[in-house]
Amino acid sequence: MRVANLSFRYGRRDPWVLSGVELNLGGGDVVEITGINGTGKSTLLRLLAGLLRPVRGVIEDRPAVVGYAPERFPAGQPFTVAAYLRHMAAVRRVDPRSVGEWAERLGMDHLLDRRLPDLSKGSAHKVGLAQALLCRPGLLVLDEPFAGLDTATRAELPRVIGEVAAGGGIVVVSDHQGDLRALPGRRRHEVRDGAVREVPVVEEPPDDLLDAAEPATVLEVRVAASKAADLAERLRAEGHDVRTVRTAVGR
């Protein structure tokens, strides 16, 4: 899949969200899209998924089967989890038995009879992931897939992504949480000021090997809340393990 000279803005009088983007994505690629809030990550994902048309430039050779999980799954729909996923399986023309398989894998088989509006944010997010994975996509686009997930599913999702890639699929993920760090071989692209540039990924050793390689130091950094996400992104881009510890209420 090739993105050539892609530029996009929402209206003629609006500023360009993305400009002159070039990307080459091959089968088996896992691409992490990073960038601070409001830089156009979701717009880029929608363009890649075929939901938006480039104002300039082209996107060529998009795989025929696209799975897309939005940042916010629309949980206000009048279905149970099982009924919704069965409908999606029918729309995708896939075996409805795969609903149960994915529900079990994502740890939500006990929620199948629950109504979508009654789900917690994390559970609704799992439904969004399940519908994207039902179709065994050639291109899997996940917008902030780790947000609100429980620990077990956070650990499982990189394995799922790895399997899609191992099957020849392209996976594009926007990730603020840094949960893809366990996945080797991923590429990282940063969206900043309308441009998309590839940044090197420093493979981080698993936590249990970190001490053996080199002693780690835990730094406590106090930063203005408005700049925290930007700083965290930059530190992650350099390969550091970043976790938000707390947000201070006052001085």
Next chain:
Amino acid sequence: MIALVRFRLAAYARSHRAVQPLIGLLPLLAILYATPVPPGAELGAAADSAAILVPVFAWAARGLLDSEPDEQRMISRTAVGRSEVAGGLLAAGAYDLVLAAVAMTTLVLRLSAAPGPAVLAAGACLHLLSVIAGVALGALTSRPIIASPAVSSMTLILGYLVMLLISMSGIRWLGVPLLTWMRDAHHGVLLAGLPLLTVQSLLWPALGLAVYARLRLTRP
């Protein structure tokens, strides 16, 4: 695409929003058929019903299209591609046909004399044209095209009024000739001119649906 149509109809029905256009339809039918339709006035009554129900069909079509959250529409789009647009229009048309069937059934129940098959077929044809016009108007005022609910509602009503005004004027070919349906039916000349009237009545809705499909390319 049939599965997508079924999904959207199920979502619309389960959300109970499908009841809203019925609330508009039933009082209109009660007014139209407060007294039994006398013999010989069957086609005129059918034409009146078809012309008056265009905004109800548009309201139902818009309601069905708008009942799907924006993110779900994107999910559907990645699932079926551009057929998503056609799927929405078909679902809206299917629900409008149910409303049209209710209107036709009420008409038949209120007739004083049994109508001939030609009159029934012409009445059904006029309701079908009304459904198509309603789906086009509803689609063009749906959320992807007009984001504001208030502006959308006003546009829907104004669109219908403009349709009526144009059909009263000498340039009735510039819109769906609703008043021509009614006048020709009451004057007993509708059946003879129905083929030409059908073409005229399909022209603008077809253009409206094409514009909707075109706009949806950039408004997922």
